[in-house]
Amino acid sequence: MAVATEAISYQKRPSRELFEARRDTCTAERERLLAEWRAAPETAPDLWFTYHPYCKSPDWIGPAVSKALAIPYVTAEACRTRQATDADWHDARSSVQKAVTSADVNFCLKKSDHEYLATFLPDMSSVVPLKPFIDDQAGGAAAALPFANGEPVLVAVGMMRPGAKMHSYAALADTLRELPGRWNLVLIGDGPGRSEIETLFAFLAPDRLHLAGAVPHDEVRAWLEAGDIFVWPGIGEAIGMAFLEAQAAGLPVTAFATAGVPEVVGNRAALLAPSGDTGALRDHIETLVADAALRQRMGVAARAHVAANHSIRAAAETIRHSLDPLLAAARNRVSSA
Known part of the structure; x- marks a missing residue:
């Protein structure tokens, strides 16, 4: 089931006023979603997946929703970017680190992100390497070359x-x-x-x-x-x-x-x-x-x-191998409750 929302956390430049406004909007949206799902549990998600949390775009919804509904929380490509000074983005970065620390799985796509996660996670057991991927089957006919010489x-x-x-x-x-x-x-x-x-x-x-x-x-x-x-x-x-x-x-x-x-x-x-x-x-x-x-x-x-x-196939296998056990455990908790 799709859920539409107009809440966003992204801000392009540091601003305390905008940071607080974005956080408050996301907090209100979080409560709205929880009320909706508690009223109709059959529509609630089985897992929360957040892509690319970083200082400009913290996740103020997923961790709390996951905890309230007892569902897995997963991130992909959490990273640190070099934006202005550390002080400018301190609170947002702290929010990201808190969310990532709570995650059941953090998919990591590159070495620099792995090194960043190691600076604040208590251990790296939640980190799953996910190699960058593309649709390798997307090729078609070759372009017509403008060269008539037949050389490389x-x-x-x-x-x-x-x-x-x-x-x-x-x-x-x-x-x-x-x-x-x-x-x-x-x-x-x-x-x-x-x-x-x-x-x-x-x-x-x-x-x-x-x-x-x-x-x-x-x-x-x-x-x-x-x-x-x-x-x-x-x-x-x-x-x-x-x-x-x-x-x-x-x-x-x-x-x-x-x-x-x-x-x-x-x-x-x-x-x-x-x-x-x-x-x-x-x-x-x-x-x-x-x-x-x-x-x-x-x-x-x-x-x-x-x-x-x-390839997409290789990435899907990595994701499936990590998420299937989480989903099975979550369903077991629900059925035994």
Whole structure:
């Protein structure tokens, strides 16, 4: 049964007044829901699942509802982000930590989140690793390439905006500027930094470079299916979903061994360079440009890696294995009450 609510806890910037207003709204909504479910117990939930509680969006409803109804409380991707100063978000962060500490299961998607949870949980028994996942069956026909030369196609995907994305584009340009051999490049993405990126890659002949712009997800997959090598440094990539999409399309990956990249690429599906080492990254790309058989082997390994570890099926099995016992125990408590 679906329950509609207009209550929100999110606030973009620190504000004591807004924090208290959001908390009061969620508290009132919590009491409304409990009254409704106590009046009609058959409509009450069997489990409460909260996604991504963090300082900007605490969960002021789930823990209390779960306790009142004696149902399991579960979170996924609880994390700490670097927002302003610690003082600005202290109360909200404390609320999140209290909620996460009360949870029966906390699904954790990346190493940095695991390290954060370890700073305040009394033990890590509630923490269940959940690998980032995608729909690996979503592929379709490959895009029609704009190149007539039949030579390897390098593909990069990233929004064209200041910050880490722009740093990755700059590192990629430095990497490719002296890359030997004959190859083509497709850049997928758009944004306020597009003109700067066009300048960065002006060293390439126009018939070797294609800027696809911002395209729908299925078209991104089509470009990946048409490519030969995924080339994205991955600076600041917390999880690196683009690397999963590329591997699902059968592309070998080249990137820096930085941030969350090593957590999502398969050992036999990627060539990773030390963070910031454009020379080593160039060597990896050169190796793949020159060796079609290696690209093929790594592409097969890439698809297998995603299917086994990062598919919806793999994630569903992890979630089912954790939640089924909780639901069974909760039902047993109800039947014996």
